[in-house]
Amino acid sequence: MSILFFSNDSSAGQVLSGLRSALPEIPIINFAGSSQEDRTAARYAVVWNPPDNFFDHTTGLKTIFSLAAGVDHLLNHPSLPRDIPLARLENAGMSDKMAEYVLYGVLHYQRAMNHYRQAQQNGHWDKTPRDRHAGDVHVGLLGIGAMGSVVAGRLLQNGYRVSGWSRRDKHIANVESFSGNDTLDIFIEQVDVLVCLLPLTKETTGIIDARRLQKLGTEGYLINAARGRHVDTAALVDALQQGVIQGALLDVTEPEPLPADHPLWSLSNVLITPHVAAPTQTQASIEQIAANIRRAENGEALTGKVTDAGY
Numbered sequence: 001m002s003i004l005f006f007s008n009d010s011s012a013g014q015v016l017s018g019l020r021s022a023l024p025e026i027p028i029i030n031f032a033g034s035s036q037e038d039r040t041a042a043r044y045a046v047v048w049n050p051p052d053n054f055f056d057h058t059t060g061l062k063t064i065f066s067l068a069a070g071v072d073h074l075l076n077h078p079s080l081p082r083d084i085p086l087a088r089l090e091n092a093g094m095s096d097k098m099a100e101y102v103l104y105g106v107l108h109y110q111r112a113m114n115h116y117r118q119a120q121q122n123g124h125w126d127k128t129p130r131d132r133h134a135g136d137v138h139v140g141l142l143g144i145g146a147m148g149s150v151v152a153g154r155l156l157q158n159g160y161r162v163s164g165w166s167r168r169d170k171h172i173a174n175v176e177s178f179s180g181n182d183t184l185d186i187f188i189e190q191v192d193v194l195v196c197l198l199p200l201t202k203e204t205t206g207i208i209d210a211r212r213l214q215k216l217g218t219e220g221y222l223i224n225a226a227r228g229r230h231v232d233t234a235a236l237v238d239a240l241q242q243g244v245i246q247g248a249l250l251d252v253t254e255p256e257p258l259p260a261d262h263p264l265w266s267l268s269n270v271l272i273t274p275h276v277a278a279p280t281q282t283q284a285s286i287e288q289i290a291a292n293i294r295r296a297e298n299g300e301a302l303t304g305k306v307t308d309a310g311y
């Protein structure tokens with residue numbers, strides 16, 4: 001019995017050696033250099049962005065563990081064995097990082113930092129009041145799960161008005177809850193800052209399209225820290241160029257990495273970060289996956305088990 005490991009992230013070596021220390025009794029085989037026999041003998045897979053041939057000969061697999069909160073990298077894999085349980089990281093230290101990132105974006109919007117950046121570039125000392133009170137800024141979170149609920153708490157601590165949109169109604173103190181597709185347009189119309197923290201599924205792909213950007217409105221701001229494909233990129237470029245929305249902070253793009261000649265790079269009302277909002281926290285992830293592998297070994301229920309809804 002063994003674990004088959006693959007990650008193409010820069011933390012791969014650290015995660016592999018951390019897992020080996022946390023589970024000394026279980027051999028952990030790096031996919032690179034593994035034999036067909038190794039792959040057949042593996043009972044568990046721990047992966048981030050596995051190559052197309054990763055699942056060839058893995059006939060003994062009992063559970064797959066994602067080294068990320070999102071599992072779109074696995075659900076879109078051409079040969080993922082669909083009948084094997086899949087577990088994802090839940091929070092694992094990432095939610096606090098995400099909360100910092102979103103708070104930064106909301107402050108950037110509230111304190112009109114984009115305006116001052118442009119004034120600085122023009123050598124222009126412009127004291128026209130532009131500040132808004134935090135309590136007058138309404139932030140709408142698309143997705144209020146492991147990430148969204150911690151983000152909501154951080155925004156409330158900082159005095160913002162917060163609403164959340166999810167599939168099922170949520171009861172979080174001081175957060176107005178919207179649920180289901182019927183409420184989405186009303187939700188977007190009400191908020192100043194729309195923050196995408198949804199998993200990428202069939203239902204959520206392209207959810208922020210031209211029509212919804214119109215609803216966000218000329219004073220509206222978009223923060224996308226989930227996946228690039230949640231947004232219709234061409235519609236977003238158009239909306240930012242035409243002033244349909246005020247601006248955007250994008251941690252994720254479609255495609256990723258964003259090509260050097262992509263129009264998003266040169267828009268003055270956009271901030272782009274290279275998918276770094278909430279990097280996988282190595283130690284917390286190792287501990288969570290090792291604990292989950294022990295649960296599987298003991299026949300106990302997994303945490304973070306992905307359901308048919310795709311998250």
Ligand code: NDP
Nearest residue numbers: 069070143144145146147166167168198199203225277278
């Ligand atoms: P969770 O599964 O914990 O939460 C997902 C939330 O989205 C839930 O509130 C869920 O609703 C809601 N949701 C899902 N589908 C729908 C739908 N069709 N309609 C309405 N609401 C929906 O995920 P996490 O919070 O852990 O992570 C969210 C995403 O953030 C990840 O999938 C990943 O893509 C991204 N991420 C990005 C990172 C970065 O660095 N940029 C780092 C970590 C994560 P309900 O609760 O009702 O089921």
